[in-house]
Amino acid sequence: MVDIKNNLQQVRAEIAKAIERRRPDLNEEVKLIAVTKNHTIDEMRYAIDNGVDNIGENRIQEASKKFSTLDRKVTKHLIGHLQTNKVKSAVQMFDLIHSVDSEHLAIAINNTAQSINKIQNILIQVNLANEETKTGIEYENLNELINLIKELKNLKLEGLMMIAPNFDDVENCRPLFKHMYQIFSELKNQNANVKYLSMGMSHDYKIAIEEGANMIRVGTAIFGARNYNL
Numbered sequence: 001m002v003d004i005k006n007n008l009q010q011v012r013a014e015i016a017k018a019i020e021r022r023r024p025d026l027n028e029e030v031k032l033i034a035v036t037k038n039h040t041i042d043e044m045r046y047a048i049d050n051g052v053d054n055i056g057e058n059r060i061q062e063a064s065k066k067f068s069t070l071d072r073k074v075t076k077h078l079i080g081h082l083q084t085n086k087v088k089s090a091v092q093m094f095d096l097i098h099s100v101d102s103e104h105l106a107i108a109i110n111n112t113a114q115s116i117n118k119i120q121n122i123l124i125q126v127n128l129a130n131e132e133t134k135t136g137i138e139y140e141n142l143n144e145l146i147n148l149i150k151e152l153k154n155l156k157l158e159g160l161m162m163i164a165p166n167f168d169d170v171e172n173c174r175p176l177f178k179h180m181y182q183i184f185s186e187l188k189n190q191n192a193n194v195k196y197l198s199m200g201m202s203h204d205y206k207i208a209i210e211e212g213a214n215m216i217r218v219g220t221a222i223f224g225a226r227n228y229n230l
């Protein structure tokens with residue numbers, strides 16, 4: 001049996017240790033998002049009972065089913081790729097969408113948000129590793145997307161997100177995290193709303209925090225292996 005409570009304690013202790021190891025100017029707190037995709041509503045509730053207040057899901061249908069039975073207030077994060085035809089449900093459901101990676105998606109989210117009078121908080125997902133299989137906007141197109149989003153009045157850009165490749169040696173993530181932090185710092189200097197750098201998952205969150213992440217998305221290290229038969 002997976003001991004979610006104990007795992008949460010361990011992850012929180014590791015977060016605190018990683019914060020100690022980083023440069024003194026990176027002294028802000030780190031938000032832990034518990035990623036509940038492919039885990040049950042009971043596991044989600046148990047984590048919330050044990051202090052989790054940020055939940056990450058990556059599929060609209062699964063998230064909708066689970067959130068509809070949830071009677072507690074949590075901050076809801078969409079961390080997975082978003083298709084245009086699911087934008088409406090996503091805007092209705094999520095507090096922060098991490099995966100904005102194209103102009104047409106930004107425009108679609110803005111239009112839907114406008115139609116329901118919502119300011120949608122978003123992050124731009126950046127693809128620094130340039131792997132063909134990964135989603136995220138490539139660095140050379142990032143500024144153009146940022147400039148477009150400035151014009152979209154129902155979007156509030158709160159930061160950047162990245163998914164590091166699954167290297168055999170997790171230390172290989174470090175230069176990518178460092179680079180991402182530089183990009184984030186520059187953006188933060190230009191835009192007062194920008195505050196989150198979402199990077200780091202179960203296998204690499206300690207390094208991500210050392211390099212300046214202030215939002216991490218952790219599933220397996222809290223809930224154990226995902227159940228794809230749910």
Ligand SMILES: *Cc1c(COP(=O)(O)O)cnc(C)c1O
Nearest residue numbers: 035058079201202217218219220
């Ligand atoms: C599934 C997922 C996570 C969590 O991954 P773990 O390795 O289980 O911690 C984080 N971020 C994104 C975008 C994901 O899809």
